[in-house]
Amino acid sequence: MRTVSRTAFIEQLGERWDKQDTMLCVGLDPDPARLPLALARQSDGVQQFCRGIVDATAEYVCAFKPQVACFAALGTEDELARLIEYIHENHPAIPVILDAKRGDIGSTARLYATEAFERFAADAVTVNPYLGEESVRPYLEYQDRGVIVLCRTSNSDSDWLQMHPQAEPVYLRVAEAAVHWNTRGNVMLVAGATFPEELRAIRAVVGDMPLLVPGVGAQGGDLRAVITFGCNSRGVGLVINASRSVLYAGAGPGYATEYARKAADAARDMRDEIRRLQAELAPDRAVI
């Protein structure tokens, strides 16, 4: 349960964009099989690994995004709650996006909103729109939290549904609905880096609404196209996620001692590349 008052998610995000000058989000998807061996052997190895990544990359990120499934598969939700608490305490300016992707009828969605915002004290959460507005509405009532609706996900297997039909594809209907739902300014959309044309179409529909952009790292999305088509009128507006390419950047010789530094290097490099492209493509952007 969240007891300390925090700045609203959207404001936190704006501060990270403008003052810390970063649109990079690090996804916390710990895989026990990919931890440094010395950590994998310890009972709290996942927790230690995640905290190491968090501390090492904090200055380079606008948000952290833990993946619930990584903890749910192991039955370690309490570990996830502890990790989020750790981030709030040690990096209070950085918002935490819970990657949960729940979607259910209204009465059940309300319980999942409780899960995300009270139990896990997340600042924002990803939500699946397949069951319509009532599956999103209970989250929206938490005015200080962010609600990130799946729109055009980064995987090509989703074409079959999200791109149907050509004339008025489902993903654009979701974008239009999200604009309608966004009466409190706390809605975002997931728009995969792997589909820059759709990113452009979404941006045209949603104005300056922030977008969570997965698919740049291991999935091969093009960062230049993301910045070109995804930024809002202020030259920001993106939360560009990288998970595996940062978390496991140090895998190889010296992994146990170097994993956090290598993750920091990967995060800094990517943040800098995003900045460079912003400067090139939106040179008038104001950085405070």
Next chain:
Amino acid sequence: MRTVSRTAFIEQLGERWDKQDTMLCVGLDPDPARLPLALARQSDGVQQFCRGIVDATAEYVCAFKPQVACFAALGTEDELARLIEYIHENHPAIPVILDAKRGDIGSTARLYATEAFERFAADAVTVNPYLGEESVRPYLEYQDRGVIVLCRTSNSDSDWLQMHPQAEPVYLRVAEAAVHWNTRGNVMLVAGATFPEELRAIRAVVGDMPLLVPGVGAQGGDLRAVITFGCNSRGVGLVINASRSVLYAGAGPGYATEYARKAADAARDMRDEIRRLQAELAPDRAVI
């Protein structure tokens, strides 16, 4: 973790239809605010309540369907695991459908399959298709379990997406895809009782594939239309869910002592009504 070998989900379901002659599923959606007061005061009140309902209604059901969100909101996933274990031990012939509705990219879907089938030892699980085939495939690899894909959900808020566009609506694309995915005979679809026309259209697409039908109880779906349009060529093929109308049937005077008996009465009445309609509408059905 599931250690005891169990009959495959689809076979269990067939046995309940044919030998126990029931298509009723009781949804286990415990709400701490609606428990009998004497139970609500106890630390394991939810567990006791659910076990009471399970024991009282077991002979009338073809499946139990616990809702993950009810436990996730309280952080009591271990209670859910204990409840499912209890059902397996005490009512081994009755399959357990975990109502989770997860949906994510392949690597994450694999973790959610682990959550459903290994951690919670469920016999089947509900899955959201918004991210496409890769979000379903990891579940399908568990050949002895059931995978129940959201197709046409029971809530009208979903029209906007599932009924789009008129000529080839999304829900029918999901039904067609499910037929394609069903190489091992372990796929089902969710088809809401509130939309009998769509139930008929789904049945026309999927052949004898079983359907999970929510929306008959509190949501007001018409049981006669469900049996008329939903049954397969053998006059069965449905898992008709009721949650609140059974769980809280005894609310009122004497609730604490009567809740289980009243739930049993409500379940028996509904099972009998389903049977009566089957006999009327599919008189040639063989009951063993």
